[in-house]
Amino acid sequence: MYLNFFGLREQPFGVTPDPRFLYLSAAHREAFASLYYGIEANRGFLGLIAKPGMGKTTILFHLLEKFSATARTAFVFQTQCNSREFLRFLLAELGYEGDSQDFVRLHEEFNRRLLQEARAGRRLIVVIDEAQNLDPSVLETVRLLSDFETPRAKLMHIILAGQPELADKLASPGLAQLRQRVSILHGLEPLPSWEIKNYIEHRMKIAGYEGEPVFSTEAYDAIAEFTEGIPRNVNNLCFNALSLAYALQKKVVDLDVIKEVISDLDISRLTTDVPSARAELDPIYPQSPPTRASGGGRSEILSPAEAAAYMQEVAVKLKNWQQSMERAAGSGRRNPRTRTRTDESA
Numbered sequence: 001m002y003l004n005f006f007g008l009r010e011q012p013f014g015v016t017p018d019p020r021f022l023y024l025s026a027a028h029r030e031a032f033a034s035l036y037y038g039i040e041a042n043r044g045f046l047g048l049i050a051k052p053g054m055g056k057t058t059i060l061f062h063l064l065e066k067f068s069a070t071a072r073t074a075f076v077f078q079t080q081c082n083s084r085e086f087l088r089f090l091l092a093e094l095g096y097e098g099d100s101q102d103f104v105r106l107h108e109e110f111n112r113r114l115l116q117e118a119r120a121g122r123r124l125i126v127v128i129d130e131a132q133n134l135d136p137s138v139l140e141t142v143r144l145l146s147d148f149e150t151p152r153a154k155l156m157h158i159i160l161a162g163q164p165e166l167a168d169k170l171a172s173p174g175l176a177q178l179r180q181r182v183s184i185l186h187g188l189e190p191l192p193s194w195e196i197k198n199y200i201e202h203r204m205k206i207a208g209y210e211g212e213p214v215f216s217t218e219a220y221d222a223i224a225e226f227t228e229g230i231p232r233n234v235n236n237l238c239f240n241a242l243s244l245a246y247a248l249q250k251k252v253v254d255l256d257v258i259k260e261v262i263s264d265l266d267i268s269r270l271t272t273d274v275p276s277a278r279a280e281l282d283p284i285y286p287q288s289p290p291t292r293a294s295g296g297g298r299s300e301i302l303s304p305a306e307a308a309a310y311m312q313e314v315a316v317k318l319k320n321w322q323q324s325m326e327r328a329a330g331s332g333r334r335n336p337r338t339r340t341r342t343d344e345s346a
């Protein structure tokens with residue numbers, strides 16, 4: 001493992017949404033502030049929408065940490081369910097261990113716990129992650145849960161977090177009442193290229209690294225271009241880059257290391273190649289790019305011009321072969337006796 005090699009206490013580019021590693025870019029800081037003040041202002045329903053890998057789950061865990069001393073929190077991530085199952089998942093997050101399957105009783109148990117938290121002076125904050133997977137009927141159940149409030153304050157705050165498909169659902173006419181209750185709806189943008197360096201160095205520092213930057217300037221540029229500013233992609237690329245640098249015993253992750261990792265992460269080389277599949281059925285199409293022999297018995301892929309000349313040569317040979325076959329067939333038709341004698345002699 002590369003931790004000792006680079007002087008790290010822990011993995012800087014892990015896959016878990018650890019709030020300690022949260023990097024607050026301008027977009028992430030604005031999203032966090034919107035959610036935080038939305039809860040402080042008793043706005044009820046809040047929404048956070050972003051494409052996969054943007055760090056929304058990490059922001060949500062960080063938010064719940066901020067309210068851990070003053071509120072009861074629940075984080076629901078099992079969203080491919082019906083209304084009864086959703087209530088059971090929610091109650092399980094609140095410590096309910098009963099086995100009741102009756103929807104009315106589950107609803108009553110939730111109300112009891114909600115009032116219990118209110119009497120203790122605590123708010124209930126419910127985060128529903130991957131909410132785009134919720135069926136409209138379950139989203140309607142969520143809306144009805146929010147009806148329990150006092151004339152002066154909300155007893156519960158619900159944060160719907162999910163991918164852009166969640167916005168599509170909320171915009172549908174059937175969920176108009178729910179959409180009207182979502183007072184704050186915020187999105188996340190990819191990290192700008194100039195901020196990739198700060199993001200990587202922030203995570204390295206949290207993991208215990210001290211010293212000069214491990215990644216070269218050219219490496220940062222390549223990372224920004226390949227990952228398109230999506231934090232999860234950056235983490236994946238950097239993890240593999242550090243692993244390769246350790247294998248090569250290189251203290252600096254340079255452009256060559258990044259290029260090799262990018263090549264390894266290129267999933268297109270593992271997908272089905274349509275032209276190659278066609279080549280197996282039709283010998284006119286080559287199964288691989290034309291090559292020529294090079295030193296050491298290896299082969300090199302031809303340049304486009306060389307490949308075009310090669311294919312032209314193949315076409316000429318095919319045409320000559322076809323003409324010779326036609327001449328042979330014509331000769332056989334003009335000399336049937338010769339063919340008969342030859343057949344008889346055979």
